[in-house]
Amino acid sequence: MLWTIFLLLNGLLILVLLYSTRRRQKNEPPLDKGLIPWLGHALEFGKDAAKFLARMKEKHGDIFTVCVAGHYVTVLLDPNSFDAIINDTVFLDFTRARNQLLKRIFSLQLPSIKPTAERKWMEWHFHGLHLSKLNSSMNISYSDSSITENLEEMLAEIFQKCNAGPAAFWLLGFLLTHPEAMEAVKSEIRCLTLQDTSLQHPPINPLEAHSTPVFDSVLSETLRLTAAVMINREVVQDKILRMANGKEYHLRQGDRVCLFPFLSPQMDPEIHQDPQIFKYDRFLNEDITVKDKFYKKEKRLKYYTLPWGAGKNICVGKEFAVTAIKQFVFLLLTHLDMEMCDPEAKLPPVNPSRYGFGMLQPDGDLQVRYRLKMPQHKM
Numbered sequence: 001m002l003w004t005i006f007l008l009l010n011g012l013l014i015l016v017l018l019y020s021t022r023r024r025q026k027n028e029p030p031l032d033k034g035l036i037p038w039l040g041h042a043l044e045f046g047k048d049a050a051k052f053l054a055r056m057k058e059k060h061g062d063i064f065t066v067c068v069a070g071h072y073v074t075v076l077l078d079p080n081s082f083d084a085i086i087n088d089t090v091f092l093d094f095t096r097a098r099n100q101l102l103k104r105i106f107s108l109q110l111p112s113i114k115p116t117a118e119r120k121w122m123e124w125h126f127h128g129l130h131l132s133k134l135n136s137s138m139n140i141s142y143s144d145s146s147i148t149e150n151l152e153e154m155l156a157e158i159f160q161k162c163n164a165g166p167a168a169f170w171l172l173g174f175l176l177t178h179p180e181a182m183e184a185v186k187s188e189i190r191c192l193t194l195q196d197t198s199l200q201h202p203p204i205n206p207l208e209a210h211s212t213p214v215f216d217s218v219l220s221e222t223l224r225l226t227a228a229v230m231i232n233r234e235v236v237q238d239k240i241l242r243m244a245n246g247k248e249y250h251l252r253q254g255d256r257v258c259l260f261p262f263l264s265p266q267m268d269p270e271i272h273q274d275p276q277i278f279k280y281d282r283f284l285n286e287d288i289t290v291k292d293k294f295y296k297k298e299k300r301l302k303y304y305t306l307p308w309g310a311g312k313n314i315c316v317g318k319e320f321a322v323t324a325i326k327q328f329v330f331l332l333l334t335h336l337d338m339e340m341c342d343p344e345a346k347l348p349p350v351n352p353s354r355y356g357f358g359m360l361q362p363d364g365d366l367q368v369r370y371r372l373k374m375p376q377h378k379m
Contacts, residue, residue: 027250030060033067040067049355072255077264079303080244086311092233128365166359168325170226173347173366174278176340181280188214207326217283227307228262230356261306271296341367
């Protein structure tokens, strides 16, 4: 028995030594193994990946390799070089990372939705804005040709599931805490509804019949600030990575490559001025057209925000998600009066443990009150 334990401990020690003796070879990215053998930076990475990777970027630059629980991960933070990773299907593979992510995110036991008692909707009701909660208190049956399903069903079927719910929470939260943004969106929506009332058969979804550049800019800015996906690949063959600046780095077979667009380009001050601040018109030109020209090192960026991934692995549900989020917020703004209980309240901070899994989750809530608009009440 003692001999068996000795052999196991000896084997474990050998494994630790093997992992901890890795050395940076010629033309490889800067290597940072951390202080703890094998474990490396796993604890700091898991606690707050954005903070950790920002520290590594400050220390090593736009590309570096870190040890995380026995795995060596090369992190690339130069958006001008992303295509070398995104478009490579020969030396890099995303199947394992994708399957792990799907298992981590979608293996959920969703709570059953029970209808609530009928309420007097002309009265003010109070609740937190966080949609894993809001749906259980809303049971709207407002008869109108523009609504094909009530809001509770939409909440239950769409906004509880992973990313769309938090996205809608942050979008509404930014609007409620930034009156100028709310007024700009309401003004745009008001113009749409006025146009549709002149039609004999108004469309079910006015957002599909008209362009909404202001609304789209608000959504893009919301996603820039709160979408924190990691794009991961496994190196299945040794690869030479050519950066946009001409430098070349050797990537080892068996390592992993990670892009973290939240840190760069989304929060890069060289690309987005004052990146921590919500600016509803950040993605608008002066003539209220879509702004899509952003630069880094005087070179126009192909990827200036990446909430949906990119290339062949872009989120297949992007169009559906955008339509669903916008339609939901549109319904709230056109059929409900909604305001914060405390006009001075701020949005809650994000849960730092959620970096890398899509939309960030709020670590707290925003208390709001709402009531059904009177039929003659204009926005």
